[in-house]
Amino acid sequence: MSRSSRTFRGTYFSCMSVQSVSRILAVAFCLVSACTPQQEPDQEPQVRILELQVPANFPEPEKVMAGYPLSEEGVELGRKLFYDTRLSGSNTISCASCHQQQLAFTDGVALNKGAAGTPLLRHSPGLANLAWMNGTFWDGGAKNLESQAFGPITAPDEMNQNLQELVSELTAVPDYVASFRLIFQDEIKPAYIARALAQFQRTLISANSRYDKYVRQEPGGKMSELELKGLTLVQQKCGSCHAGDLFTDNGYHNNGLDSDFSNHSYEGIFQGRYRITHHPADVGKFKTPTLRNVLVTAPYMHDGRFATLEEVLRHYSQGIRASPTVAAAVMQGAEGVAGIPLSVEEKQAIIAFLETLTDYEFIQNEKFSSPFN
Amino acid sequence: MYRIRRSGFYVAMLAILFLAACKEEKEGPAATTSVTVSFQHVVGSEPLQLDEVIYTSPAGDSYAVSNFKYFVSNVKLISSAGEQIYVEPESYHLIAQDGKTSFELKEVPAGTYQRLELSLGIDEELNHRIDHLGDLDPSNEMVWDWDTGYKFLTLVGTYTGQTRSGGLVFHIGGDTNYRTLALELPQPLNPRQDGSSQVLLQANVNELFQGPNLIDFDVMNSSGHGSGPSLIAENYTSGFITVLEAK
Structure with missing residues (x-):
């Protein structure tokens, strides 16, 4: 199973004992691997797994869901996407339009204007130490970072982008295609865009004041x-x-x-x-x-x-x-x-x-x- | 001699397993087969047609439907005594009037199945994030991005009631509205080796608006995000989906 796959409950075997399941899995694994053409281990480029450095005066961060490892490449891809105006329908707004680094990822105005040109209804929050946060938006409506990104990207008054259009715009950039392939072993899909953004956002640690x-x-x-x-x-x-x-x-x-x-x-x-x-x-x-x-x-x-x-x-x-x-x-x-x-x-x-x-x-x-x- | 024969047997068994594993499924000794589950959409006794037809709701309002989609998940086949259970892995299907209306249960073991179980909506484990793939891809326009989760059922249209007229917008979701239905099959299903076995289900749109809760569009024409959706969810637990045929 690739690291990007969803985690599903293994219900198919729920009527069998754990022992017989593990036996079956072991046999299945042997057989499957017997069928796969042998590859040199270093033939396919691998991502470099990244461990978040927890500051000595911080508690432990929220657990990242299993199967969502941070990697150098994933964080770098997320950073590119964060600053890429392709994420908006008009290709003029990026995440960084409302989350500017020199303002600790806020925007300096009470209520910014998005794609619709009308003031938004809430102030752009700062982005720092998000790895310790278990719900985002001012009301915690987004349950995790990976789900949050779709809000501003698709909201008509924010970035007003259609997800399928975004996928095709990113797919037109060979560098993006290669990065997604390397990190998620798949073509570009909305879920991976959000996961890469989340990887970058988890690294935004402010602990050196x-x-x-x-x-x-x-x-x-x-x-x-x-x-x-x-x-x-x-x-x-x-x-x-x-x-x-x-x-x-x-x-x-x-x-x-x-x-x-x-x-x-x-x-x-x-x-x-x-x-x-x-x-x-x-x-x-x-x-x-x-x-x-x-x-x-x-x-x-x-x-x-x-x-x-x-x-x-x-x-x-x-x-x-x-x-x-x-x-x-x-x-x-x-x-x-x-x-x-x-x-x-x-x-x-x-x-x-x-x-x-x-x-x-x-x-x-x-x-x-x-x-x- | 005996020892040699026994190890030879093991070698032969392993070789068979090895070959069987590498072969295409249909060529191997098939102990499993597939079953097609399909959905037919009606409003009362008429077939559902998007935009074109005006229907009458149980409360007597006129209405037309422009969009009708729902998630069917965690599908199971259960034998009469309950001793055999087939659980479809990765079982998440977006059924849409203008999209997918059937799916295939793969590798169903031979047996006699008396009951089909399915859930309407997405279970809590997957409903608490929307960065999923396949039918759950957030580009399917079945997600809430300001309150993470899936719309389990969407019905959009227009209505003319006794006192008012306007748009109909029912978006039903939320963990409490995830419901599991146990559907008795009219006759036992013995999946055939040629994979032609089928279960044909019917979803009746009018049943969303009655039994137990009669929905008057003059009073309720959108679901909102509070307690409204539960009224519809109670209705879709009772009589919304029925089995037409299992063969």
Whole structure:
């Protein structure tokens, strides 16, 4: 079975014992291999398997599904596709149009315009440490990276590409045909396009900010007293959602942006996680974005409503709107009063600390840059 | 002498196995055969024709169908006492009025089968990602990409009801609407060696809109993504697919 095949349950043998199945399989294997013409092992080019380097201060990443190994070639193919405008119907938009490396893979605007020329309904999220994320989009609607890519590629208001047309456009490029053949042992198919993109995206690891060097006690890891005060405040007051060294719990919370979620247009896009789970408890909940690189990822929130970090902190201290699903974490005032009490000095310390989360190696790493430049 | 004879026997057996494995299937000693499963689409007692014909729904609305597709998966043949079960491997079929309407169950062991089991939709294991191949390829326009999963059944058309008229859009999916049907065959199926055995099934579009839930298009003309699909799913578990013939 090629590594690209789907994993199916081996139900055909379900009525037999495991032992007899394994015997049959062993015999079958011998017979099949007896029929296959013998090949020199190094005759067919092989991909170079790649292990994700887990930063010392990070937890273990989400398990990649069996049969989906990362390879140098797969990541490189994914990178090409990420920067290729063929992925859009008009051949003018690539993934990188809304996910720009120098902005930690965001786009600097509240609501970007896609193929339809109308503002999208959600802000482009940053792409970092996706290998630790078990659901993407602001509401977690895409269950994995391999399934996510089809959303923006085919959405009429985003990249507006037809998948069959995309396959034929890529098939017209011999280099692509050869790469897909090498990596997936097959011709170009939509599933492989998404898997290659996912391989590249899993390598987008941001873990070399000044803060990281500080916690790992590496050279260049000096932090000022103000920054350290900010770190303590973030851990105390923001750490239940912006948790650990990923600075996100990858969970979904209602952070008090709105209190009225009755607008169910666009298949519930303004209702947050509820649109996916249909649990009333998930109304108004959106994914916690990481605080990493937050200085270069303005504007903020799922709809980009806040232009600056000062506005964000003003929201958390004074602007929380209570509703039945609002997170307890943003109701830290005495006797459950809305908001997280923060003094002017505390806000300054927090912003000073957040600056130490900018990972210049990440936003300048040539391995993540366009291969077409 | 005995020893030699025995090892000779093993060598001969291995050679036979080896040759059998390398030969084309039909030339070998065929203990298995194939069975064709086909689908016929009707609305009530009339054959389904896309766009052209106006039908009457169980609730009395007029409607036309422009697109009708559904997934049939995890197909099994089960013998009368249940002691023999054939399970089709990689069993995912997109059946479409304007596309594939039959598939072949391969390498079905000889036997007497009394029941056909199939599921409507895609099981959880595969439904939680859409980067699949074949009939599950996401270019088949049977996926949700903003809420990962497959549309198990799609019916699109237009209707004229008692009070309103407009488009019909039923996209049914979601793990809870994955349903398994056990269909008794009208007569036992003994798959023949020439591979001409068939099971002919009928899917009646009108049954999507009744039994147990009568769907009035004035009230419900699209499935939405919440509880609406379950009403249709309950209906497709009961009377939507019937066996016309097994031979």
